[in-house]
Amino acid sequence: xxxxxxxxxxxxxxxxxxxxxxxxxxxxxxxxxxxxxxxxxxxxxxxxxxxxxxxxxxxxxxxxxxxxxxxxxxxxxxxxxxxxxxxxxxxxxxxxxxxxxxxxxxxxxxxxxxxxxxxxxxxxxxxxxxxxxxxxxxxxxxxxxxxxxxxxxxxxxxxxxxxxxxxxxxxxxxxxxxxxxxxxxxxxxxxxxxxxxxxxxxxxxxxxxxxxxxxxxxxxxxxxxxxxxxxxxxxxxxxxxxxxxxxxxxxxxxxxxxxxxxxxxxxxxxxxxxxxxxxxxxxxxxxxxxxxxxxxxxxxxxxxxxxxxxxxxxxxxxxxxxxxxxxxxxxxxxxxx
Numbered sequence: 001x002x003x004x005x006x007x008x009x010x011x012x013x014x015x016x017x018x019x020x021x022x023x024x025x026x027x028x029x030x031x032x033x034x035x036x037x038x039x040x041x042x043x044x045x046x047x048x049x050x051x052x053x054x055x056x057x058x059x060x061x062x063x064x065x066x067x068x069x070x071x072x073x074x075x076x077x078x079x080x081x082x083x084x085x086x087x088x089x090x091x092x093x094x095x096x097x098x099x100x101x102x103x104x105x106x107x108x109x110x111x112x113x114x115x116x117x118x119x120x121x122x123x124x125x126x127x128x129x130x131x132x133x134x135x136x137x138x139x140x141x142x143x144x145x146x147x148x149x150x151x152x153x154x155x156x157x158x159x160x161x162x163x164x165x166x167x168x169x170x171x172x173x174x175x176x177x178x179x180x181x182x183x184x185x186x187x188x189x190x191x192x193x194x195x196x197x198x199x200x201x202x203x204x205x206x207x208x209x210x211x212x213x214x215x216x217x218x219x220x221x222x223x224x225x226x227x228x229x230x231x232x233x234x235x236x237x238x239x240x241x242x243x244x245x246x247x248x249x250x251x252x253x254x255x256x257x258x259x260x261x262x263x264x265x266x267x268x269x270x271x272x273x274x275x276x277x278x279x280x281x282x283x284x285x286x287x288x289x290x291x292x293x294x295x296x297x298x299x300x301x302x303x304x305x306x307x308x309x310x311x312x313x314x315x316x317x318x319x320x321x322x323x324x325x326x327x328x329x330x331x332x333x334x335x336x337x
Contacts (some may be wrong), residue, residue: 004111005099007125008201019121021210023108027272029204032231038238039080040247043165044069055166056173059252059260063267064199064232067166067249074157074246076220079147080155086145086279087127094144097201099126106130107140113209114322119334123273124208131156131284132190144207150191156284158192159220163286164219166183166250174260175296181259184216186289193283197229200273208271213330215321216287217259219251227279233268239327254271254321254332255288255314266332291312292313309335 007014021027068290088095100108107129111254112121126213129152130137138153167181167303182188197208208229223230223243230241230249241249255265269280288294295311312335321331 001042003092005092005109005125006111006123007088007196008095012198012201013075015200015205016060018119019123019206020202021084021120022182023205025210027203027207027270029272031238031271031288033237033239034242036234037238038241040068040244040255041063041065042068043071052173055169059170059173059256062200062232063252063265064241064250064269066244066249067162068239068244068247070162070248071165072155072162072248073307076151076155076158077246079151080282081222081224082194083145083148083151084127084282085196087142087148087194088125088280090144098142100303121176122209123200123203123206124271125198127194129192130194132160132188132200135157156192159284160286163190163218163220163284166220167286168220170218170256170264172298174263176299180297181217181256183254184259186292187287188289189218189287191216191287193285193286195271195281195283197273197279197281199278200275203275206273208209208273211268211270213253213266213332214251214253215267215318215331216253216283216285217255218248218253218286220284220286221249221251222282222284223249227274227277229271229273229281230233230278231270231272238270242251253285254317255294257332258294258309258335259296259298262263263300266330286313289320290318307337310337314335 029218039062041054098109101110111125134153138149142148168178171180172178209292224244224328227240228240231238232241252264252266254266256264292314293311296307301307
């Protein structure tokens with residue numbers, strides 16, 4: 001089945017039929033706003049209250065923001081992007097060793113999103129890795145390229161530390177104790193999706209990934225520095241999030257929307273593809289432990305603002321998310337009070 005990988009074919013001259021979206025579902029690239037304001041937060045600012053206020057505004061109004069001067073070494077970000085591209089340029093027989101279409105696998109190279117269920121595929125290959133605790137997973141990671149394990153594990157460690165720092169800021173921005181989100185989410189799992197979007201002959205007819213929200217708590221995205229592709233929905237309009245040098249894009253996931261009692265938005269976002277350039281992105285996901293109970297804190301519930309969602313475990317949510325198509329209605333709607 002590894003022959004389904006897009007990255008095994010050097011050049012695609014036409015878009016296969018099973019990648020073509022119905023007319024009503026196409027990206028309408030000409031309507032995307034390319035110069036919209038995108039919130040950016042400088043985490044090195046000495047004015048911590050201003051940083052917290054910026055994060056609160058971005059989470060409330062946008063559901064995402066970019067972070068600058070975040071503490072993750074720039075050279076490590078560059079190495080991670082280089083090693084990721086090297087992996088996707090390996091010979092087909094080398095990549096085939098890691099191929100699986102089973103979503104339950106802790107490490108898998110696959111294509112599209114959930115190829116077993118879809119009727120229309122997405123123009124993407126991806127390597128998905130479980131990352132924490134590293135001693136459980138890193139030994140099974142690819143050993144080709146030779147420095148893959150070393151670079152990727154160092155990168156995951158830095159990103160995890162950034163994630164906890166951001167969860168602390170988000171807790172404070174809601175008027176909660178700094179450690180609230182980190183503690184309620186339990187011993188958080190960490191996953192990574194290394195996405196490869198090949199050049200696409202007809203990008204107006206398909207997606208790299210269609211519109212979706214993230215089922216986890218927090219997503220930290222490293223964008224390709226040279227190629228745009230991420231778009232987010234704001235006021236029913238798609239806006240392009242162009243890469244900023246050495247920045248990460250931070251997405252609020254479904255669990256933070258639930259835990260904030262709907263004050264913060266899990267943003268709808270999508271990836272579009274390019275006819276002239278291949279594109280990489282590396283998404284890191286902080287996920288609640290499976291047994292974590294997701295329920296808004298008492299401090300955020302009142303007569304005027306009752307609980308929007310019933311209590312549930314993350315395991316229950318994640319199973320429901322993976323049983324559906326990526327672009328179905330918001331999965332949180334199934335958990336409303």
